[in-house]
Amino acid sequence: MPGYVIKRHVKDSFKSLKRNGWMSFAAVSAVAVTLMLLGIFLALILNVNRLSNQIENDVRVRVLIERGTTAKEKTALKTKLGDMAAVDSVTYSSRNQELKQVVGHYGQAFGLFAGAENPLNDVYVIKAKRPTQTLAVAKAAKQLPHVAAANYGGNQTKQLFQVVGTIRLWASGLMLLLLLVAIFLISNTIRITIMSREAEIGVMRLVGATNAYIRWPFFLEGAWTGLLGALLPIVLIDIGYHWVYQRTAAEFVNFGYTLASPGQFLSLIDGVLLLVGMLIGAAGATISMRRYLKV
């Protein structure tokens, strides 16, 4: 296609968008509303996912070392633990450090147990490579010599994994559903605007336009409709997310969790909205007009 024909198509698509005034406005608004919903849910679901991952990753196996184990034996134990395929890291925490944590969590009263009175064990804290391997790691660790016990939170952890798994499944399902709804709504709106132009397409054919020639401006117009429709939701979601982030991020940090920080995360959402809008807009327009191009 010569350059001036491409230029002509682009120009024609903008002209048509402008001259179809209210129809274009209606289509852009419908796209905007749909993408707004999609964007909000996207931000929500991605953060829920992120938090569940963080909660899941928090689970550690605490291997309690038998009292009276020598330093040499401890080192051997650490090596054995570290050699397990599913183990990501092994961190040593002495009984004194453990007591400090207890005091930190539960108060000075426990300070009484300092020194020789300390009833706690030295501990290896193990992080599994994948959260789901935690149980297996705990079981295997328990079999090793000089291990008094291997705790991972028991049933609570199992339940946590189940809940997180369910959340993740629902979130992915909901996302897919929303995407389908967006595709349906946007392509339907564009379809209606094109239906009103059936006669126009007929005339273009009568004067000798090939189907490809007729299709181009419609394809581009659909893409611009999606692009324009994505702009408003992008701006609103960016502003809204910053607002929510500033007000709640600190709270989450208190619990040791973080929300996705606006910079990269918003670029991702903006990109998705822009892409979904333009792709569905262009594809919707092309597909809707197909039947008017049949002989």
Added chain:
Amino acid sequence: MIQFVDVSKKFQRKTVLENINLTVQQGEFVYIVGPSGAGKSTLIQLLYRQLLPSKGIIWVNQFDLTKMKPQGIPYLRRELGIVFQDFKLLPKLTVFENVAYAMEVTEKKPALIRRRVLEVLKEMGLANLRHRFPSELSGGEQQRVAIARAIVNRPSIVIADEPTGNLDPETAAGIINIFEAIHRQGSTVIMATHNHQMVDRRPHRVVEIVAGQIVRDQAKGAYHYAGIRH
């Protein structure tokens, strides 16, 4: 050149045209006349491959319409200028853009298009209306735009289906003059019409269709047959 060989057209079981044999040489001016529902419009639509015949062969210039693939249709139509009773202009395009569109689809260069469109618009007396939209024009003006669009590619054949059907007699007379001028420049003109005065005042070849059959093909005929039938 146009040639119909044993052409019939049926819609479901109803026969609209039957065994049409017709040859039109380059440069002829042919009126297609006959009562409503006789099959005039069907004949016209067969010419620009809007319809396919149920039987027979149709040649238009170098194209065999019965064997033509759908992708070939635009290229046939670029060699024809088609004018309709209801003008069929693009409502969202200006006068200039409507006429230019017929050239743009052939992927001509912008400068050439601009020059030729202005030339045709001037010829049609539409130059000062070129920025208007069709809805801002009178019927006669719209039909002149449609004719300008039909001739902008200098087609060898101009086809008109009741071009004066929606116009008052005075405006219609103006439109006829334009077709006469197009004919004088060498184009073949095929016009289906109900307009008695026009046919009688400007005698050309008349092909009369009644109930799907050609009942008269007269070199310089009148609208009504001078013989016994009417």
